[in-house]
Amino acid sequence: MSKNKSPQAEANKYAVLWKTMFPGQFPVDVKKIALEISGKQNDSIEGIKTFSELGYGDIDCEGMLYYVQKDNRWFIVYNDQSKRSHNFTLAHEFGHYCLHRARHQKFQCSIGDIGDKNIQDLKEMEREADTFASYLLMTIDDFKQQIEGQQISFDLFERCMNRYETSFTSVVLKWLEFTHLHAVLVVSVDGFILWSRSSRTAFKSGIYFKSGEELPEGSFAKQKIDHKSVENHNLPVAAWNYSYPVKELSFYSEAYEQTLTLLIFSGVDVDKYDDSQEEIEEDCVDRFERFNRN
Ligand SMILES: [Zn+2]
Numbered sequence: 001m002s003k004n005k006s007p008q009a010e011a012n013k014y015a016v017l018w019k020t021m022f023p024g025q026f027p028v029d030v031k032k033i034a035l036e037i038s039g040k041q042n043d044s045i046e047g048i049k050t051f052s053e054l055g056y057g058d059i060d061c062e063g064m065l066y067y068v069q070k071d072n073r074w075f076i077v078y079n080d081q082s083k084r085s086h087n088f089t090l091a092h093e094f095g096h097y098c099l100h101r102a103r104h105q106k107f108q109c110s111i112g113d114i115g116d117k118n119i120q121d122l123k124e125m126e127r128e129a130d131t132f133a134s135y136l137l138m139t140i141d142d143f144k145q146q147i148e149g150q151q152i153s154f155d156l157f158e159r160c161m162n163r164y165e166t167s168f169t170s171v172v173l174k175w176l177e178f179t180h181l182h183a184v185l186v187v188s189v190d191g192f193i194l195w196s197r198s199s200r201t202a203f204k205s206g207i208y209f210k211s212g213e214e215l216p217e218g219s220f221a222k223q224k225i226d227h228k229s230v231e232n233h234n235l236p237v238a239a240w241n242y243s244y245p246v247k248e249l250s251f252y253s254e255a256y257e258q259t260l261t262l263l264i265f266s267g268v269d270v271d272k273y274d275d276s277q278e279e280i281e282e283d284c285v286d287r288f289e290r291f292n293r294n
Contacts, residue, residue, distance in 0.1 A: 007128040010098050011135035019139070027165035028137050030090040038074065038097060045097060046073035048090065050080040057081075060110055063089040065096045067105040074101065083255045087165040088133050095132030100125050137164045138174045147175070152183075152264065154249065168253075172262060173197060182207055182244070182265040187258050191215050191222055194258065205268045207242055216240055221250045221261040244268050 014037060018028050031048050038045040046068075051059050054077060063078040076093045078086055089109070096107040109126065138160075146163065150156055152175075160171045172185050182202040186209055187194045196209040215222040218239040233248045240246050240263055250261040 005099050007095060007099060007132040008135050011095070011132045012139075014098075015136050015139050018136075026142070026163045027087055028091075030087055030094055030136070033136075034076070034090065034094040034097070043067070043072050043074060043101070045094075046071065046075055048076045048078070051077055052080055061108055063093045063109050065093040065101075065107040067101070069105075085166045085170070087137060088167060088170060091133035091136045092129045094136070095129035096125065099128055099132060133166075134170060134174055137166050138171070140174070140178050143174055144178065152181075152249070152262070154251065168260065172260075182268045184209065184263045184265075186215075186221065186261040186263065188215055188221055188261065189258050202265065202268075207244075207265060207268070209241075219250075219261070220248050221259045240265075 014033055015028070017037075018025075018033055022029075034045055034048065051057075051061070058081070059079060061079060062082055062084060063076065065074060065076050067074050074097055076090065076097075078089045078093065080086060082089070092109060093107065096104075096109075100107070103125070107125075107129075109129070143160065146160055147156055157168055157171050157175070160175075161168055164171065169185070169187070176183060176185060176197055176199045179199050180201055181199060182205060183199045184196055184202055184207060186196045191214060193209050193211050193213045193215065195211050198208045202208070216239060218235060220233050220235070233250070235246050235248055237243055237245055240248070242265060244265040244267050246266070247264045248261060249264075250259060252259050
């Protein structure tokens with residue numbers, strides 16, 4: 001198996017297959033597709049169960065893919081007690097099966113840091129499995145149809161979350177992949193930026209935020225001590241450091257104790273692109289790797 005399988009291309013194959021077999025049907029039934037696809041392999045996925053079914057209670061693991069050599073079979077176990085999207089977790093584990101099973105026999109996936117000496121390799125595989133899940137569950141053409149002509153709002157993203165059975169963060173990250181708006185998702189904890197992701201348009205215009213930066217004083221995210229949410233909140237120019245008008249959508253996630261903020265800048269000079277920033281983009285991608293499953 002090639003080490004360099006593209007997660008996007010692999011996931012697209014199965015997304016197209018799903019679309020052909022079940023036109024217009026969402027969410028993608030990952031269990032069904034994983035068993036069907038792997039069933040054509042000698043080392044198929046034999047079963048998909050929850051940790052509860054196996055007698056494990058409170059466990060700090062979102063999902064697991066492991067190999068049983070004597071049977072030449074793979075098994076997926078996922079955490080049905082977790083508040084995170086089960087469908088995304090299943091798609092992530094199926095991603096490991098499709099992309100990485102020649103490299104490891106056990107994948108134990110959680111949100112936190114990966115304590116292992118081969119951390120770079122593991123981080124890369126985790127990121128690829130997340131990308132695979134994103135592309136399997138949310139095709140860009142269908143996503144575009146869902147949001148066409150509508151104002152960006154929490155309600156809109158929530159409808160997409162329900163359609164694809166995935167998380168708010170996953171939905172917003174997918175939207176950022178193709179939107180032409182100058183938009184940035186900022187995830188913060190206790191007033192400091194944990195990670196952020198700019199749309200390509202925003203990034204090319206030099207609009208991005210680094211992890212560890214303190215939130216601007218004038219931002220709603222900074223002031224949200226009472227944990228209220230806000231939508232389309234028009235802020236003064238430069239409230240978020242850049243000299244453009246900006247709208248802020250922000251809410252506090254009690255489940256993750258994080259503030260999620262979507263910024264939409266307007267009136268941006270589109271010619272202000274700096275090639276030297278590409279490296280920073282990669283760096284930002286690296287930082288967010290495990291958090292996009294929230
Ligand atoms: Zn994983």
